[in-house]
Amino acid sequence: MNLKLYLFLFFICLKSFSQTEIHQKTQDSIKKEELNEIVITASRRSEKIMRSPISIEQLKSAEAKNMGSPSIYEALENVKGVQIITPSLGFKVINTRGFANSTNVRFAQLVDGIDNQAPHLGAPIANALGANDLDIDKIEIIPGTAAALYGMNAINGLANIQTKNPFEYQGISIQQLTGINHVGNIDRFSPKLYSQFNLRFAKAFNEKFAFKINASTTGGTDWVADDRTDLAPKANASTNLYGADNPAYDEVNGYGNESANRKTLNLNGKNYVVARTGYRETDISDYDIKNYKADVGFYFRPKKGNELAVTYKTALINTIYQRSNRFRLDNYTLNQFSVDYHTPIFQVKAYATTENTGDSYNMRSLAENMDRAYKSDDKWFADYSTAYKNAVTNGASVADAHKIARTSSDQGRFEPGTAAYEEKKNELVNINNWDIGAALRVKSTLVHGEGLINWDKAFSSFFNKIEAKLLSGFDYREYIIVPDGNYFINPVNASENLTYQKTGAFTQLTKDFFKEKLRLGATIRMDKADYFDTKFTPQFTAVYSPKETLSFRASYQNGYRFPSIFEGFSNVNSGGVKRVGGLRIMSDGIFENSYTKASIDKFQSQVNSDVNTLGLTQAQAIEKNKNTIQKNPYTYLEPEFVKSFEFGFKAITLNKNLLIDADFYYNSYKNFIAQVEASIPNTTDLGKIPTALYSKNTQNRYRLWTNSKSKIYNYGASLGLKYRIDEIFTALTNLTYTKLDRTDDKDGLEDGFNTPEFNVNGTLMAQNIWKNLGASATARYQTNFDYVSFLVSGTVPAYWSMDAQVNYYFKKTGLTTKLGGTNILNKPYTSILGGPSIGGLYYLSLVWETK
Structure with missing residues (x-):
């Protein structure tokens, strides 16, 4: 103050x-x-x-x-x-x-x-x-x-x-x-x-x-x-392990301890969700x-x-x-x-x-693969289980046993600031596969051409007579991606570059009325992109200026957004999860045969809770909760769409020393391009699907671009x-x-x-x-x-x-x-x-x- x-x-x-x-x-x-x-x-x-x-x-x-x-x-x-x-x-x-x-x-x-x-x-x-x-x-x-x-x-x-x-x-x-x-x-x-x-x-x-x-x-x-908020605070709620005692602790700016780096371990009759340790961003x-x-x-x-x-x-x-x-x-x-x-x-x-x-390079991939570089996930979780059971046998509390198990399993870990860490980091940031490395290696090109013509300038006498203006334009754009084998591939021919093209054209007509006090405008645009039907975009505008220092405006228009290269064609291996573009050419068959991660997470959490609180066996808990799993309801990408209404005015007042500019708008959107995580079980036997989806080792996990x-x-x-x-x-x-x-x-x-x-x-x-x-x-x-x-x-x-x-x-x-x-x-x-x-x-x- x-x-x-x-x-x-x-x-x-x-x-x-x-x-x-x-x-x-x-x-x-x-x-x-x-x-x-x-x-x-x-x-x-x-x-x-x-x-x-x-x-x-x-x-x-x-x-x-x-x-x-x-x-x-x-x-x-x-x-x-x-x-x-x-x-x-x-x-x-x-x-x-x-x-x-x-x-x-x-x-x-x-x-x-x-x-x-x-x-x-x-x-x-x-x-x-x-x-x-x-x-x-x-x-x-x-x-x-x-x-x-x-x-x-x-x-x-x-x-x-x-x-x-x-x-x-x-x-x-x-x-x-x-x-x-x-x-x-x-x-x-x-x-x-x-x-x-x-x-x-x-x-x-x-x-x-x-x-x-x-x-x-x-x-x-x-x-x-350096946000240290836990993103998985309730992962072990059924065993009353929270905060620093939570073995699934996942800091916002800590990487390598996310869901892909966690596993449910049955230790002394209880199910615990345990994450690998990972690294803080501030350290790496x-x-x-x-x-x-x-x-x-x-x-x-x-x-x-x-x-x-x-x-x-x-x-x-x-x-x-x-x-x-x-x-x-x-x-x-x-x-x-x-x-x-x-x-x-x-x-x-x-x-x-x-x-x-x-x-x-990707910092998350660097962190999780730095952990795996000294000890595989299977080895680390096995060591964790052994160390936990030994600690409990020696009289440690549950929370302390988890801490002892982590310290024991982390022995030999690469420590930031050491020569060994820097040597391993330099190796990982040059491996172009996020399952085992962290490199981001993309080469791409955008080629664009466009033209505009002012018809009212070319035929000025006619358009001046009718007090109108006419503008037309066209554009062409092509994206060219060099497949790197990790981030992008060409699903048709691996030896050729990946291309994605779009063309568009528009015409805009404006006309003045009432001695140029009212100006009405209309625009129509056409766009055609690879893999999508032609889309039409209209715009209607009106400007009313009763005097030089005051004007009112109103407009209505539509808009489309076509998927970016990454949204349409990505092919990323990342921590055991494949991130796949939403075009059918990239993800054909995955949508139809997968189950949503949200329902799988809920299913796994309920199974763990029933094992820990009701004393059910794992098989019994899976059978009890199998209907929680939901098929993937989403499908291949479509362009986003928006409708927009807008009103506004500008005014100059107070002896022409104050400018006022105000606007109001209302929008409606549909087909938001978003990501959904889903898994395909490694079995087609309906009876075995729930068991397969309980374990990460028996499912293929995907992150798919789709439409909300x-x-x-x-x-x-x-x-x-x-x-x-x-x-x-x-x-x-x-x-x-x-x-x-x-x-x-x-x-x-x-x-x-x-x-x-x-x-x-x-x-x-x-x-x-x-x-x-x-x-x-x-x-x-x-x-x-x-x-x-x-x-x-x-x-x-x-x-x-x-x-x-x-x-x-x-x-x-x-x-x-x-x-x-x-x-x-x-x-x-x-x-x-x-x-x-x-x-x-x-x-x-x-x-x-x-x-």
């Missing part, structure tokens, strides 16, 4: 000082800034933001630099309706309107209209292949489905990072940002340095030729994930961040309005990545080559992105206010409300909503307080929310945090200094379960520019 008071008094003093020292300047009204602002992402054509037919948010580089965030990308957390989750310091994920996860395949991310996803994931690795801060002009975000115009699985939203054109922005820019995190003993690290270096050089030789070069490096020590992970990216572009303007851009981007990534497991990305590379030619009438674009996962049978409805609203107090001070505030309405036909596979109900942030910015001195402070708060994932499920606690910065521009030298911090109170919080605890980051940024 004292810090809040100090900040308030600080800004009051600044305001008083500035009003005394600074002569009155011409006030830039909200009208000047907002009414004439042009956006392109909402309709794929230039239009004023006030007349956008759907909600669109915008963060300009100049505004982001006056916020406490160290980068423009991270400043998106202050934008209305945007949720950012942080699986690691070097990897942040953008989402809007619910159903967030650490691999957000429902939210597309573009740079100058070019998708920057990692092909095999179907989603970007944060801003790894994106633009650096010095080259970003602005970022436009569509919160909500953008499938009708983009068709690239953007059913939750889309971000388009727009860079600076070298014809308009020339010169050299250099930034060095040096910071410090891990302050105050919040985790196992003492304070560590964080560094980011950015370079931009752009030159136009004349009116026709220009080029630019960008480079960026980021280094530091990642936030630590490399938390160093070393990320690099660069790009070069050549630009040619044969005549006014026409431009050819040829660009090449590359990125090298060394950080932590979170999916259903936590991964260490080492020497992970992305490369992209693109060609873009546009005129006022048409645009054609083609690009190719290649991905090589390098020396990356649930229908899910959610709604929400957001309100953004921007108020220019005077020529120096501007206040921004955003309130986002996101609600899961209901779920029909619940089947347990529906994706986690994973979104706080309320998210609010507020920023006070000051410019030219004294000469070129500026400052800002931001506070944000979000409520707690339920988080569901394959790694962990539970509740993410509510948190609030503050960012702040002061900056000064030295006009003579072209140097801008910025001293700031995020989470300046250093109160650790988590944005997702299984992810790291995030503390304060304090930094000094120096930017030198010449023009």
Whole structure:
């Protein structure tokens, strides 16, 4: 509370000082800034933001630099309706309107209209292949489905990072940002340095030729994930073993003690669920961040309005990545080559992105196979049983006997930090089979081509006469995967690459009525992907602007999301469980002949309970509970589908100093792509199936991509206010409300909503307080929310945090200094379960520019 008071008094003093020292300047009204602002992402054509037919948010580089965030990308957390989750310091994920996860395949991310996803994931690795801060002009975000115009699985939203054109922005820019995190003993690290270096050089030789070069490096020590919550707290409830006494103890950020690493042991007449010991992430992970990216572009303007851009981007990534497991990305590379030619009438674009996962590895697989490397599961559990019985014979209590048995069985185990451990780790992270190793070895390519034609520009006299605009477009995309024998195989021909293709086309018509006060629009899109029927996506929009400073908008649209490469074609051996893509070509016969893991787990738990509490034999308990086992009701993959309704308005009022932007939406989803775990018993004898499914050794276990049978409805609203107090001070505030309405036909596979109900942030910015001195402070708060994932499920606690910065521009030298911090109170919080605890980051940024 004292810090809040100090900040308030600080800004009051600044305001008083500035009003005394600074002569009155011409006030830039909200009208000047907002009414004439042009956006392109909402309709794929230039239009004023006030007349956008759907909600669109915008963060300009100049505004982001006056916020406490160290980068423009991270400043998106202050934008209305945007949720950012942080699986690691070097990897942040953008989402809007619910159903967030650490691999957000429902939210597309573009740079100058070019998708920057990692092909095999179907989603970007944060801003790894994106633009650096010095080259970003602005970022436009569509919160909500953008499938009708983009068709690239953007059913939750889309971000388009727009860079600076070298014809308009020339010169050299250099930034060095040096910071410090891990302050105050919040985790196992003492304070560590964080560094980011950015370079931009752009030159136009004349009116026709220009080029630019960008480079960026980021280094530091990642936030630590060390959640020790037990994920199997009731595994031994029937024997009253809980907490530290639970022999099936499974920490969130401990790996190698999950369900695949557990076994039911009958010890002295009682059934106990026992897990192997595993390793904590803090003991085995490399938390160093070393990320690099660069790009070069050549630009040619044969005549006014026409431009050819040829660009090449590359990125090298060394950080932590979170999916259903936590991964260490080492020497992970992305490369992209693109060609873009546009005129006022048409645009054609083609690009190719290649991905090589390098020396990356799965931390869970590393942990469980590190355990197996010194002693097999069968040997370890046999030793455990013997040691337990000996301990009980010698008078130990049940809880103590389990601890003695674990200590005895773990003798000879590889200990982190030893030479033997490092040698074995280096061996395992290079074995491309997660049953015995941990390597992630994927090579993939994405090839994309698209075109747009503005019919109203080609036939301007006709379309001007009818006051209408017509835009058409097409796109083609192909994914090419090199089979590695573990992660991906070609089920048809093992010696050939795996391919997956999609084509699409759309037409958009807009027409003005009533002297351009009403604009109606309609879009129809067609998409065809391999293995699926053609899908049609309509969009209908209306914008009513009774005057320049007020507009109302409404829209209805559908959206489809086709399975990613991983969801459709994966073939992963992982701890005795085969993760299989949901296309029939990959999983033919498995759905029809398997039983759900959820029912098998319940069956095994009831058998153990009846043995322990009722004194039944194992055979009797199996017979008693066999009807608990359920056949797998799911089948092969279909695309996801969403219907979305949206209403909103923008208004400028209070002498044109206050901008109000509000929206409300309602969505319904079906066919969520999700995972189901199921097993096929190693017998076809109906009478023997229950016994086979009681033991892991007599069943084949699968994790299958399929569609949830649930229908899910959610709604929400957001309100953004921007108020220019005077020529120096501007206040921004955003309130986002996101609600899961209901779920029909619940089947347990529906994706986690994973979104706080309320998210609010507020920023006070000051410019030219004294000469070129500026400052800002931001506070944000979000409520707690339920988080569901394959790694962990539970509740993410509510948190609030503050960012702040002061900056000064030295006009003579072209140097801008910025001293700031995020989470300046250093109160650790988590944005997702299984992810790291995030503390304060304090930094000094120096930017030198010449023009």
